[in-house]
Amino acid sequence: MSPCCGLIISCSRKPVPLKSILVDVQVRGFVADVSATLKYKNSEENAVEAVFVFPMDNDSAVYNFEMMVEGKKIIAEIQEKKEAHKTYDEAISQGQQAFLLEEDESAGDVFSCSVGNLLPGQEADVTLCYVRELPVEADGAVRFVLPAVLNPRYTPEDQDPSVTIDIPRVPIGKIPYTLSLDAHFTYSYGISKIESNCEITPIQYTNDDKTSAKVSLAEGYKFERDLELLTYYAEVNKPSVTLEAGLSEAKAGSLLAEPVVMLNFYPTFPVISEQSNCGEFIFVVDRSGSMDCPMNSEENSPMRIQSAKETLILLLKSLPLGSYFNIYGFGSSFESFFPESMEYTQVSMDEAVKKVSEMEANLGGTEILQPLQKIYKTAGRPGQPRQLFVFTDGEVGNTKQVISEVQKNAANHRCFTFGIGEGASTALIKGMAQAGNGTAEFITGKERMQGKVLQALKRSLQPTVKDISLQWTLPPGLEATLLSRTPNVIFQGQRCIVYAQITGKVEDASDGNVCLEYKFNEETFKNTLPFSLIFSDVKRSTIHRLAAKALISNLENGLESDSDEVKKSILETSIQSGVISTLTAYVAVNKETKQAVDGPPVRLDIPTPFLMSRCSYPAARMAACAYAAPHQEMMMAEVYSYDLSPKSFPSAPLGDVIQEKQVTPSEEVIPPLKPETPPLFRLISLQNADGSWNTSSELASVLGISEEFMETCPQKSIDASVWVTVLAVIWLHASSSEQRDEWELLEGKALSWVKSKAGSSLGELVKAGNELLKSSVEPKVFGL
Structure with a gap:
C-alpha cells in the first residue's frame, strides 16, 4: 500500500532473521550485570543486513560486544564512531561479514545493532553486555527493568528524524522472535521476595541463608510491556562502600588501572511536619x-x-x-x-x-x-x-x-x-x-x-538541603579523585551514589573514611562511611564500568559538551574503559568469511511491538483497524510504521487532517469503557482550597450518609462545614487508608483548618463522626 495520511502499512512474506533473545541477569545488591544474546538465522536466499533498534535504560554502561559465527568467537573493538562506521561499511562493500553496535546520538536510551552480510542459512549469536545501578522504590523494592517497548519519538521540524521513526511495527502478540530471561540475585543481608509485572517462575533460593536466589521469565511473553523485577532485601537502606582493584593489564594512568570506590549513602534528617506555604x-x-x-x-x-x-x-x-x-x-x-x-x-x-x-x-x-x-x-x-x-x-x-x-x-x-x-x-x-x-x-x-x-x-x-560536601580521611600518600559529581541535591530516604578513584600506594590493612556533610534547616548533619582499603578481586570490572558511565554522562550532559576538550575527554574515557558513548561504537569484522558476498546485502529491519491499537486519536485508530482482521497466509504479521514528522501533528485536532479508513462493523475498534469515578477522587474534587468541605448531596453520597444526617451538626454553635470536614477526614482514614500517600497533604490542610474552627468541640465532633460513619478513627489523628 502507498503512504496514506502519514500512515504506512506494508506486508512482508520474508521471515525475520532475529529468532530469539536470551538474557542473563546477575544482580549483586544494587548493581545488575546483564548479558543479552541475539540469535540470528538467515532464511533468505540472499545475504542480508539485519538492523535491530532497541531500547535500553539511559544509565546502562555497555562494555562488551561479541559474536559467535560458525563456531568462531569474534570480539568487537570500540572505536570513534565515524571510524567504526567506516570500518563496517568497508567490510560490507568488500563482501565481508561485519557487526556494529551504537548508541543513538539524540538519546542515550536507544541503541542499534547491525549484522551485515549474514549468508543464506547462516546462524550468528550476537552478545552485548552492560551494567547499571538499580534504584530503590519508595516501598524498599530494588527495581530492575529490561526495556522492551520502544515508542517512536516525535522529532521537531528543525531536528534530524529519530531512528525510531522508521522501525517497522507489528501487533502485540505477533512479534516473530522470543525472549527468555534468567535472573540471579545475591545480597549479603538476605532476600525476602521477588515480584514481577510479568509471569515468572517461583523464587528459588540457592543457599540456606537466603542470600542468593534465582527466577526465570515464564513462556509466552508478548513484548507488551517492559519487564520489571522487584527484589525485596533485608536492611535495604544500609549504607555501604564497595572497593574494586584496578586491572593489572590496563594502561598505566587510565581509569581501569587504578582502584575505584563506589559509595552508597542514605542521608537522613528530621521530618518537618509543617510544610512550606510558599512556592x-x-x-x-x-x-x-x-x-x-x-x-x-x-x-x-x-x-x-x-x-x-x-x-x-x-x-x-x-x-x-x-x-x-x-x-x-x-x-x-x-x-x-x-x-x-x-x-x-x-x-x-x-x-x-x-x-x-x-x-x-x-x-x-x-x-x-x-x-x-x-x-x-x-x-x-x-x-x-x-x-x-x-x-x-x-x-x-x-x-x-x-x-x-x-x-x-x-x-x-x-x-x-x-x-x-x-x-x-x-x-x-x-x-x-x-x-x-x-x-x-x-x-x-x-x-x-x-x-x-x-x-x-x-x-x-521541604526545606532545601544546602552546603553539601564530601570530606575524605585517607592514609598518607593516598588521594581520592571524584569520577561522579558531588550530590547537589538530597531528599529524605533517597540513596546518593558517588564514584571516586583512589590513587597512590595502598598499605596493607589501611583504613579510611568519607563523610557526606550537609545543612538542613541551618543544622549540620554528617554521614560517615568507614572502610578498609582491601580491594576486591577484579573479574568483570563492574564498579569501574559504572564509574566510567557516570563520568561520561556528566561530560555529555554538561554545558560545555560541544567543546573539543570535553569531546576529547569523552572519547578517551570511552575507549579506555570500553563503555560506549555517543562518540564511540563497537565494530567487528569476520575476516575469515568463507564466502564473500557479491553485491550489497538486502536490508531487513527487525520489527518491534505496536502498542497504540487502543489509542483514541485517529492515526493510531486507523492503524488498529488496519490489522483488526489478520491475514493468515502471511509468513509474518503485517508491519506498520507511521510518520511522526511535524507536518503530521498540527495544532488543530487530528481528525481535521487525517481521513480515517472505513471499516466494516466486524473490524470496528470499540473504545474502552470509561471507568466509574472512584469515591476518593470524588471526595477530593469537592475539597476547598483552604482544606475544608461544604455540605452537598455529592459529599453525602461519597460518605454514604443522608443529607439530613450530614447537615445535623452535634454542636449547634459549630458551622456545618466544620462538621462535614471532620467527617471527610474520618472517611479518608476509614475507607482509603491504603492510599494515604495520595491524600496526606490535603488532609494536613483540612486538619489545620478544622482545628482553627472547632476549638474545644473537636473531640465531641470526632466521637460523633465515628458513630455516624461506623468507624473507629483514633482522636490522635486530629491532634487530640
Whole structure:
C-alpha cells in the first residue's frame, strides 16, 4: 500500500532473521550485570543486513560486544564512531561479514545493532553486555527493568528524524522472535521476595541463608510491556562502600588501572511536619496525541491523559495557601491556563480545576522545548521558589536539547519529572530531573500516578538541603579523585551514589573514611562511611564500568559538551574503559568469511511491538483497524510504521487532517469503557482550597450518609462545614487508608483548618463522626 495520511502499512512474506533473545541477569545488591544474546538465522536466499533498534535504560554502561559465527568467537573493538562506521561499511562493500553496535546520538536510551552480510542459512549469536545501578522504590523494592517497548519519538521540524521513526511495527502478540530471561540475585543481608509485572517462575533460593536466589521469565511473553523485577532485601537502606582493584593489564594512568570506590549513602534528617506555604508550582502536561493511549495493555486501562488530569486535580487540592501556580499543556503548540502564575485561592483553584476537566490530548506532536523556554523567560515570583513538574510519555526526538535547556536554568528552579506509560524515554525523564536537581518517576503497568506525584510534591515543600560536601580521611600518600559529581541535591530516604578513584600506594590493612556533610534547616548533619582499603578481586570490572558511565554522562550532559576538550575527554574515557558513548561504537569484522558476498546485502529491519491499537486519536485508530482482521497466509504479521514528522501533528485536532479508513462493523475498534469515578477522587474534587468541605448531596453520597444526617451538626454553635470536614477526614482514614500517600497533604490542610474552627468541640465532633460513619478513627489523628 502507498503512504496514506502519514500512515504506512506494508506486508512482508520474508521471515525475520532475529529468532530469539536470551538474557542473563546477575544482580549483586544494587548493581545488575546483564548479558543479552541475539540469535540470528538467515532464511533468505540472499545475504542480508539485519538492523535491530532497541531500547535500553539511559544509565546502562555497555562494555562488551561479541559474536559467535560458525563456531568462531569474534570480539568487537570500540572505536570513534565515524571510524567504526567506516570500518563496517568497508567490510560490507568488500563482501565481508561485519557487526556494529551504537548508541543513538539524540538519546542515550536507544541503541542499534547491525549484522551485515549474514549468508543464506547462516546462524550468528550476537552478545552485548552492560551494567547499571538499580534504584530503590519508595516501598524498599530494588527495581530492575529490561526495556522492551520502544515508542517512536516525535522529532521537531528543525531536528534530524529519530531512528525510531522508521522501525517497522507489528501487533502485540505477533512479534516473530522470543525472549527468555534468567535472573540471579545475591545480597549479603538476605532476600525476602521477588515480584514481577510479568509471569515468572517461583523464587528459588540457592543457599540456606537466603542470600542468593534465582527466577526465570515464564513462556509466552508478548513484548507488551517492559519487564520489571522487584527484589525485596533485608536492611535495604544500609549504607555501604564497595572497593574494586584496578586491572593489572590496563594502561598505566587510565581509569581501569587504578582502584575505584563506589559509595552508597542514605542521608537522613528530621521530618518537618509543617510544610512550606510558599512556592511557585508550574505543572507542564503532555497533550500530544499519544497521551490518548492507555496506561497499559490491560482491558479498560485508563487513558494516559485521564490519569494525568486526575493527578493534576489532586495536586491543585494539595497546594498550600499562599503559593502560586500555573499549568501548561504542550504538543506541536503549547498554551497556559494563565498569562503568569496566579496566587492559589479558591477562585483560581476552581478555575484551574474546570480547565483541567476540559483538557484533551489534542495538541498534536511532542514539542516540549518551546514551553520550557517560555517558562524560563518568565520572571519568577520573589520569595516563591520555582518548582517544575513535567508529565509526559517521553516520546521526543530532541532529548539533548531539552535537557540542556533545563540545565541552563537549574539555578532558578527544581524539576520533577514523570514518565507515563510503557516505553517512556529514560534519557528524557531522568535527564531533565538530574539537570534540574529534582527526581524522576516512571508510571507503568497498573501503577497509580497519584502517589508518586504527591511524594514529589512533599519533597518540593521541604526545606532545601544546602552546603553539601564530601570530606575524605585517607592514609598518607593516598588521594581520592571524584569520577561522579558531588550530590547537589538530597531528599529524605533517597540513596546518593558517588564514584571516586583512589590513587597512590595502598598499605596493607589501611583504613579510611568519607563523610557526606550537609545543612538542613541551618543544622549540620554528617554521614560517615568507614572502610578498609582491601580491594576486591577484579573479574568483570563492574564498579569501574559504572564509574566510567557516570563520568561520561556528566561530560555529555554538561554545558560545555560541544567543546573539543570535553569531546576529547569523552572519547578517551570511552575507549579506555570500553563503555560506549555517543562518540564511540563497537565494530567487528569476520575476516575469515568463507564466502564473500557479491553485491550489497538486502536490508531487513527487525520489527518491534505496536502498542497504540487502543489509542483514541485517529492515526493510531486507523492503524488498529488496519490489522483488526489478520491475514493468515502471511509468513509474518503485517508491519506498520507511521510518520511522526511535524507536518503530521498540527495544532488543530487530528481528525481535521487525517481521513480515517472505513471499516466494516466486524473490524470496528470499540473504545474502552470509561471507568466509574472512584469515591476518593470524588471526595477530593469537592475539597476547598483552604482544606475544608461544604455540605452537598455529592459529599453525602461519597460518605454514604443522608443529607439530613450530614447537615445535623452535634454542636449547634459549630458551622456545618466544620462538621462535614471532620467527617471527610474520618472517611479518608476509614475507607482509603491504603492510599494515604495520595491524600496526606490535603488532609494536613483540612486538619489545620478544622482545628482553627472547632476549638474545644473537636473531640465531641470526632466521637460523633465515628458513630455516624461506623468507624473507629483514633482522636490522635486530629491532634487530640
